[in-house]
Amino acid sequence: MSYKDPNKPAGERAEDLLGLMTLEEKVGQLIQPFGWQTYEHRDGKITLTEDFKTQVQQSGVGSLYGMLRADPWTGVSLESGLSPREGAEAVNTLQRYVLEHSRLGIPVLIGEECSHGHMAIGATVFPVPLSLGSSWNVELYREVCRAVALETRSQGGAVTYSPVLDVVRDPRWGRTEECFGEDAYLIGEMAVAAVEGLQGESLQSPGSVGATLKHFVGYGSSEGGRNAGPVHMGWRELLEVDLLPFKKAVEAGAVSIMPAYNEIDGVPCTTNSVLLEDILRKAWGFEGLVITDCGAIDMLAAGHDVAEDGMDAAVQALKAGIDMEMSGEIYGSYLLEAVRQGRLDMELLDRAALRVLTLKFRLGLFEQPFADPEAAERVIGSEQHRLLARQVAGESIILLKNEADVLPLSKASGTIAVIGPNADAGYNQLGDYTSPQPPDRVTTVLRGIRSKLAAEPQRVLYAPGCRIKGDSREGFEAAMACAEQADTIVMVVGGSSARDFGEGSIDLKTGASKVTENAWNDMDCGEGIDRMSLALSGVQLELIQQIHQLGKPVIVVYINGRPVSEPWIDEHADAILEAWYPGQEGGQAVADILFGDVNPSGKLTLSVPKDVGQLPVYYNGKRSRGKRYLEADSQPQYPFGYGLSYTSYAYSALKVEPEVIAADETATVTVDIQNTGEREGAEVVQLYISDVASKVTRPARELKAFRKIRLAPGEKRTVQFTVGPEQLQYIGPDLQPVVEPGSFKVLVGRHVNDTLSADLTVRG
Structure with missing residues (x-):
């Protein structure tokens, strides 16, 4: 049984284990019941429920959602919930039972909510992502993600359902707070920091968790700002804006992704094979796990109404590329029968189960399925993390x-x-x-x-x-x-x-x-x-x-x-x-x-x-x-990138060298920033690009680089950026990235409407 050999590659071990599994065991790996319903906590003791034990013995349980989560929705309170140590001990009790009472001893993958801190009792509560994005400090955010990963993994959580990479288009939307903002480039930079911070140098590290990118895709552009409403978006905008942060995060190594509830042009993301297979897997080379949001498959038959019933919804989702279902209600009820009736090929079921198993091997769960109660008690809500929360709040x-x-x-x-x-x-x-x-x-x-x-x-x-x-x-x-x-x-x-x-x-x-x-x-x-x-x-x-x-x-x-x-x-x-x-x-x-x-x-x-x-x-x-309404112009009260200081900064000497480049070359942009006030401060230097004329209509300017620098009173510093194909390209008439010959403006300043300008030409 080579799957037990830790020296073999994760994919090879998963293939070997898959070959030993029954149909029921394979389906069991694709469902994710609610974790807080698997145990009872009374008088300081953890007891697993009989329903959970039966499920483990019959078909196994692939994953649990929010075993450590506490909030009014779960009904887990300060009184009934688990302390950091108790949470780790509960995970160990559960994993031990699974290993000892299931035929193949496959550990459970525990997924947790960690948008701005692990959603468990005692964990550090950092500012929400909208606030974290407002810091414009990518390095500091990466440090926050390392702290969140350490707190989560010490208690047994191995995957987190974050970061949220939605591009906000209508802030009436209630989930605006969960997002970094309205700009795809900035979101992409935070996305990479999140993946690197959460996953660390090794997924098997006791301080690392797998990152799940959500919500894939267009969720922040819903009709009327209503949650999960239809999205009316063309492919060019989708490729150029909403998909960009996800692409960057996938390239950074994210191991999991969650489709959005919404539809795009009539196709729910849950069954959009163009997104899930053609783009995500074939074009981007993503090899990780795709997991639904809670209730998303049920929405196909009761909401989107593109499926006749639960059976049809389950088959459609699995065929489109959904590997695991959060809640597990639809997959758990219908997949077995779908295969037996010939409505679903075993090959597709194997494909999904293989991805789940591979991730478990990559996370090192077979070698170390247990949490560390001592570490959990020590690091969760630590003084170091509290000070970090204060620092990032101050910068935001x-x-x-x-x-x-x-x-x-x-x-x-x-x-x-x-x-x-x-x-x-x-x-x-x-x-x-x-x-x-x-x-x-x-x-x-x-x-x-x-x-x-x-x-x-x-x-x-x-x-x-x-x-x-x-x-x-x-x-x-x-x-x-x-x-x-x-x-x-x-x-x-x-x-x-x-x-x-x-x-x-x-x-x-x-x-x-x-x-x-x-x-x-x-x-x-x-x-x-x-x-x-x-x-x-x-x-x-x-x-x-x-x-x-x-x-x-x-x-x-x-x-x-x-x-x-x-x-x-x-x-x-x-x-x-x-x-x-x-x-x-x-x-x-x-x-x-x-x-x-x-x-x-x-x-x-x-x-x-x-x-x-x-x-x-x-x-x-x-x-x-357009320029204005009858009542007022179209300019916001406070523009993107805006924020005052107790000191003042002067921008000067903007240079682009060389001023003419080929489409595949780069130019160096330099600008001087001086603190002209009497206090030390930090300034976010922002670089925007404006394509003067293009074959497809473009925004007037787009953020393409930024850097947060700290300056003492009177101090002057030269900040340098590189501008090349990545900053100058857009999705052209054929829906492919292109850098067109012509004139560009390079704009650098304190916010989008307060910049210096220099010319850059791309020769034909």
């Missing part, structure tokens, strides 16, 4: 406005009123796909500000004022009284992607937590929570307007999962910070920015519209899309 926060340099605040004098529904609401700053948290685990903005003025607690006042949603104004009076006593007011508003974690409600008059029969759900963002508007929910704007009448400096801090469009705030607030959902250390990071301990360096990865009626407003739309 964006300063949108700073009238008369009202920021940074002084630590020496002045009373600060911290007001708003997100000032002291921990779950509201974590985002979706987050596990339950102990009360002291999350540092809110209020706690962060108090920590800066710990010696003088009387200088920090607090009132919630209102909730995220709803029309209750019962907290207005207390908020106004609080603001009247202060010199400066920090309004912490925005949105919430918090599920109902049973944390109770809040007394709007006192700010104290209170237990009620029905906890108030303020969720207005997250998966399945799409909006018609980008305005603040509830009466938040009204609260800010009333407090503004006091005539005191008002600083607005947005904590949210999608851009906010509030023209009144843009005009009247003295300063505005966009923090997105900044994670467990987000409140401390916001305080670091407010008091100047950290100089803001985050930049927008999404254009922020003046009004929702401007959508779509992404920066790299076609030149031909």
